Amino acid sequence: MYQLNIQQFFGPIEKLLELIEEKKMEITDLNLAEVTADFLNYLKTLVNVDSRVLADFVVVASRLLLIKSKALLPSLELTEEEEQDISDLKNRITQYQKIKPALILFRELYGRNNFSVSRPLFYNSEPVFYPAENFNIQSLNQSLNGIFEIFKQIIVESQKIDETPLIKLEEKIEEIVKQIKNGISGFGELVKEKSRMEIIVLFLALLHLLRDQIIKAEQEEKFADITISE
Amino acid sequence: MENEKKFVNYTDIAAAIEALLFVYGEPLEVKKISKLLNIEEEKTEIALKELEERLKDDKRGLRLIFHSEKAQLATKPEFSGFLENFIKEEFKEDLTPATLETLSLIAYFSPISRAKIDYFRGVNSSFILRNLLIRGLIERASDIEGERGYLYQLSFDCLKHLGISKIEDLPEYQKFKKIFEST
Amino acid sequence: MENEKKFVNYTDIAAAIEALLFVYGEPLEVKKISKLLNIEEEKTEIALKELEERLKDDKRGLRLIFHSEKAQLATKPEFSGFLENFIKEEFKEDLTPATLETLSLIAYFSPISRAKIDYFRGVNSSFILRNLLIRGLIERASDIEGERGYLYQLSFDCLKHLGISKIEDLPEYQKFKKIFEST
Secondary structure, eight states: OOOOOOOOSOOHHHHHHHHHHHTTOOSOHHHHHHHHHHHHHHHHHOOSOOHHHHHHHHHHHHHHHHHHHHHHOTTOOOOHHHHHHHHHHHHHHHHHHHHHHHHHHHHHHHTTOOOOOBOOTTTTOOOOOOOOTTOSHHHHHHHHHHHHHHHHHHHHHHHHHHHSOOOOHHHHHHHHHHHHHTTOOBHHHHTTTOOHHHHHHHHHHHHHHHHTTSSEEEESSTTSOEEEEO | OTTOOOOOSHHHHHHHHHHHHHHHOSOEEHHHHHHHHTSOHHHHHHHHHHHHHHHTSTTOSEEEEEETTEEEEEEOGGGGGGOGGGOOHHHHSOOOHHHHHHHHHHHHHOSEEHHHHHHHHTSOOHHHHHHHHHHTSEEESOSOOBTTBOEEEEOHHHHHHHTOSSGGGSTTHHHHHHHHHTO | OTTOOOOOSHHHHHHHHHHHHHHHOSOEEHHHHHHHHTOOHHHHHHHHHHHHHHHTSTTOSEEEEEETTEEEEEEOGGGHHHHHHHHHHHHHSOOOHHHHHHHHHHHHHOSEEHHHHHHHHSSOOHHHHHHHHHTTSEEEEEEEEETTEEEEEEOHHHHHHHTOSSGGGSTTHHHHHHHHHHO
16 A cells, blocks of 8 residues: 655644744744745755645745845845735735634644544444345446546556655755856756756755855846856 | 324424434434434424433433534543543544644634645645545535535544534634634 | 543432443443442442433433343333334435445455555545444454454355355456555
């Protein structure tokens, strides 16, 4: 049997809210920019997470980076779509904050172990053989075909996930350092022919390296290539 | 029907419903109870209310659980200390934080679609939903598939595990339902 | 015990006994009840008498069968005809798609555990398995207890009804066996 990925981590919205609340801050652009580094660090701890879930985290991370860039470069102009994305993220965190107390109350109730017990179906009856009219070899065969039809879809879906290689931030950080040593100096060159997902992770890796002052990066003007060097 | 019983009043009906639910054990639809007793649904509802009220008495060890137009007879949660042996296997294991997060969203805001759950959590929840369905903690709200897929709600077993007799008994249910509707 | 209840009077004890007998189903010895509730046998006897008297009320659908030191909760005799009819009617109905699904997995892959059935169906099957056991269509495989509980197979009556002598005679048996083993 293939194993379901039982997730031990929080959802990205819950995590973001937690980071903000830890610092007793309001949900503003500035404060979201403030917790971006912490969120990226959390992302780094997500090992063995399937790529579908990781992609959702990366979407949130890329919006945070947008907010962060805007905070660092006030002259940066965002497109309407980007503005929309940012306000959507803030909305979701605000909504989550409102319903979070319910989630805490529920957890408490679930763990209390104060339960009701019911009786099984026809508890005191002895089994009696009652076949039904629609019970025969054909209906059994039909049913089983139906189950495997649906089950096949689930397997295909989960295999698709398994086959997508996990793109690990650590690996991408190493890749950038190696490529710079090999003489590559532009981010454009680095991400040539890479998947969208890989580009996002490479960009995250770049920001990590910048933060830790391992590399230098320059951008002559908006939309120009980013020059990177040791 | 040969064994048909004539009912004189609601107290009579309530006694018959108690016997019926005791024998059946599982949740029984209000509609089905009416059919079995050969009375109007309205009368069944009134008799069920009467039975529910009567069971609230301290002298009684049982209570009625109501959920999605069905009723079930079960023990009062104050006696759970004597009934530890009867906890189902599926409820013994601890739930992960993400699973509890999903389950509580379903509890307060059911019936709720997967799209809505994903939106609130900011992450795909399909594996978690499958896990909750297999454990029997949630169920599909009905066999009608909505435009955006199935709707989910808590199961009777989950209500019993929580020790509540209907979904509205969740702490501050109305308040959070209102907040949710405004989002 | 964290959830232990303190009894104040016999009415309290009677309520606890009602809950206990409801869940256990079979006749329980006074001694066993006393032990479960952690009270003296004398007190249990008095509380049982109180429960018996209270159940005689017309408002109740249940009664206490109390004899040779054993007590059992049951329905009042006046409902027995009606309840027998109910069981018969219930089993005359066609099998639901969910029931047929479960039965087909058991037919082709027996003996099979509940965990496996749940896994293929993607939902909890415990209620359906109980239904099939009572209907005499399946049985627990003798003496083999799987890691996570019982294994299930078709009953002898059921095979006879289907007109096959062994499960290998089911249509497309080899094909399904192969799929099953590869998952």
